[in-house]
Amino acid sequence: MVTVDKYIVGTFFASLLGSFLLYVLRQKTAAKHRKRDQFQSGQHYQIRNDPTTGEGGPHSGSDVIIVGAGVAGAALAYTLGKDGRRVRVIERDLTEPDRIVGELLQPGGYIKLIELGLEDCVEEIDAQRVLGYALFKDGKNTKLSYPLEKFHSDVSGRSFHNGRFIQRMREKAATLPNVHLEQGTVSSLLEENGIVKGVEYKTKAGQELKAYAPLTIVCDGCFSNLRRSLCKLEVEVPSCFVGLVLENCELPYANHGHVILADPSPILFYPISSTEVRCLVDVPGQKLPSLASGEMANYLKTMVAPQIPAELHDAFIAAIDKGNIRTMPNRSLPAAPCPTPGALLMGDAFNMRHPLTGGGMTVALSDIVVLRNLLKPLHDMTDADSLCRYLESFYTLRKPVASTINTLAGALYKVFCASPDQARNEMRQACFDYLSLGGSCSTGPVALLSGLNPRPLSLVLHFFAVATYGVGRLLLPFPSPKRLWIGARLISGASGIIFPIIKAEGIRQMFFPATMPAYYRAPPADEISDSAPQESK
Numbered sequence: 001m002v003t004v005d006k007y008i009v010g011t012f013f014a015s016l017l018g019s020f021l022l023y024v025l026r027q028k029t030a031a032k033h034r035k036r037d038q039f040q041s042g043q044h045y046q047i048r049n050d051p052t053t054g055e056g057g058p059h060s061g062s063d064v065i066i067v068g069a070g071v072a073g074a075a076l077a078y079t080l081g082k083d084g085r086r087v088r089v090i091e092r093d094l095t096e097p098d099r100i101v102g103e104l105l106q107p108g109g110y111i112k113l114i115e116l117g118l119e120d121c122v123e124e125i126d127a128q129r130v131l132g133y134a135l136f137k138d139g140k141n142t143k144l145s146y147p148l149e150k151f152h153s154d155v156s157g158r159s160f161h162n163g164r165f166i167q168r169m170r171e172k173a174a175t176l177p178n179v180h181l182e183q184g185t186v187s188s189l190l191e192e193n194g195i196v197k198g199v200e201y202k203t204k205a206g207q208e209l210k211a212y213a214p215l216t217i218v219c220d221g222c223f224s225n226l227r228r229s230l231c232k233l234e235v236e237v238p239s240c241f242v243g244l245v246l247e248n249c250e251l252p253y254a255n256h257g258h259v260i261l262a263d264p265s266p267i268l269f270y271p272i273s274s275t276e277v278r279c280l281v282d283v284p285g286q287k288l289p290s291l292a293s294g295e296m297a298n299y300l301k302t303m304v305a306p307q308i309p310a311e312l313h314d315a316f317i318a319a320i321d322k323g324n325i326r327t328m329p330n331r332s333l334p335a336a337p338c339p340t341p342g343a344l345l346m347g348d349a350f351n352m353r354h355p356l357t358g359g360g361m362t363v364a365l366s367d368i369v370v371l372r373n374l375l376k377p378l379h380d381m382t383d384a385d386s387l388c389r390y391l392e393s394f395y396t397l398r399k400p401v402a403s404t405i406n407t408l409a410g411a412l413y414k415v416f417c418a419s420p421d422q423a424r425n426e427m428r429q430a431c432f433d434y435l436s437l438g439g440s441c442s443t444g445p446v447a448l449l450s451g452l453n454p455r456p457l458s459l460v461l462h463f464f465a466v467a468t469y470g471v472g473r474l475l476l477p478f479p480s481p482k483r484l485w486i487g488a489r490l491i492s493g494a495s496g497i498i499f500p501i502i503k504a505e506g507i508r509q510m511f512f513p514a515t516m517p518a519y520y521r522a523p524p525a526d527e528i529s530d531s532a533p534q535e536s537k
């Protein structure tokens with residue numbers, strides 16, 4: 001009897017405790033949802049205990065101003081905030097972005113996300129795991145898996161709605177008490193004697209304000225208005241992407257990106273949620289068929305639809321008929337900084353590559369890791385000149401990762417485009433067949449593309465292995481003068497593709513970074529301190 005009583009009393013208290021825990025959990029979840037809703041409507045943000053609002057005067061409260069809270073700005077704000085910096089972020093629009101960019105994060109980028117402590121930002125957004133690519137050409141296809149065997153089981157690519165990912169990062173950054181996120185459009189950098197002291201911006205209410213900090217990091221994206229004085233502007237626009245969302249369809253290879261080597265240029269498909277597939281159709285040049293006149297819908301139906309896998313055809317046509325067709329220019333901008341005391345460029349404002357390989361976010365996140373490590377030992381950043389000299393090493397240290405991803409994107413885009421030139425088409429076919437060989441012929445290039453092994457030398461070796469493979473096939477079993485000639489043009493065409501890109505990246509920085517003096521630059525002595533900012537909890 002006593003045992004039964006004990007059992008009843010025990011059960012009573014256990015259920016009481018259970019109900020209490022359930023209540024606490026519910027309250028927490030409800031608060032989390034309320035906060036998420038506020039974030040999505042953009043109402044949440046406000047400056048907390050920030051003395052620099054308005055004309056606060058030089059460096060009165062922030063260590064760093066970040067312009068733009070997109071992929072780079074939001075991740076950077078969290079990273080520097082976590083390291084104890086007082087960060088002020090000014091973003092033009094804090095509502096959830098709705099864009100066709102930055103939807104596939106390569107596994108190399110996901111690893112950087114882990115290094116920054118931001119990996120939970122791809123959770124709760126219906127992100128999809130990406131395990132590799134499938135390549136389609138002339139009715140044949142081949143599956144190229146990411147070489148993930150040596151990594152933690154959680155590591156893979158992730159694809160998602162860009163806006164949801166960004167909103168999660170903004171939300172996480174704003175949880176830090178020393179990060180202040182506000183809505184405003186920065187109109188100019190405030191410069192005194194060649195040193196950037198801060199920014200001038202307009203608030204949502206139309207008020208014009210100034211903000212000051214020892215370091216201003218400009219992350220205002222691909223259409224940056226502020227980069228003009230901070231880098232050499234050599235933006236190229238080789239093509240545009242036309243974006244559609246396909247619903248209710250299954251990709252031929254689940255959890256894979258799909259690249260169709262179509263005519264005139266590639267078409268991409270990848271999942272962005274459990275029910276949606278993003279399609280990006282590349283259109284060479286800058287002039288697009290008109291959306292308004294229906295020319296675009298006609299182009300997609302007559303020129304593109306016949307080239308896509310049959311499984312996707314109906315959903316593709318339905319997406320065109322639904323009418324939500326978006327376009328974006330595909331820009332490339334080699335990193336060519338004009339080091340300026342008090343300011344730094346990051347993200348697409350600084351460096352862009354063709355988005356065919358989905359490398360932009362990986363480069364941005366990798367750059368943030370490099371910058372974080374450089375800034376970590378610094379206590380005081382007020383000596384703008386010595387900080388600027390020290391940060392020149394950033395441009396060299398970022399090179400192995402950034403230049404490999406950039407070069408591959410530019411070269412692959414050119415190789416994957418159809419061409420009337422027979423030598424170029426041989427190279428395109430050789431590339432498809434080389435990747436289909438499997439083994440290191442597929443894992444090597446995929447490791448480069450995914451950011452898992454971003455080594456410039458490996459890139460050049462694989463690129464010329466493809467060209468040699470193409471020439472070998474032309475010459476075997478019996479070379480003819482015509483085939484010899486095509487082979488020679490193939491090699492010269494391959495060189496003509498890759499060498500200008502490498503030159504723009506900087507041969508020495510790319511292949512021999514350790515020979516650059518900036519590589520060894522030490523932090524300014526009087527700015528290092530034992531009491532460097534502490535990590536925020």
Ligand SMILES: Cc1cc2nc3c(=O)[nH]c(=O)nc-3n(C[C@H](O)[C@H](O)[C@H](O)COP(=O)(O)OP(=O)(O)OC[C@H]3O[C@@H](n4cnc5c(N)ncnc54)[C@H](O)[C@@H]3O)c2cc1C
Nearest residue numbers: 068070071072092101102103104186221347348358360361
């Ligand atoms: C069509 C296309 C598809 C792409 N797909 C991929 C992909 O699948 N994977 C991948 O890794 N990369 C992809 N990229 C590249 C990727 O989108 C970028 O590399 C990445 O978004 C760069 O982040 P960012 O923070 O520099 O710019 P953004 O994410 O664009 O953020 C810039 C932010 O600055 C704000 N801003 C701008 N001006 C001001 C101002 N004056 N004041 C205040 N705020 C301002 C903007 O509102 C915005 O929030 C793609 C690019 C294109 C063009």
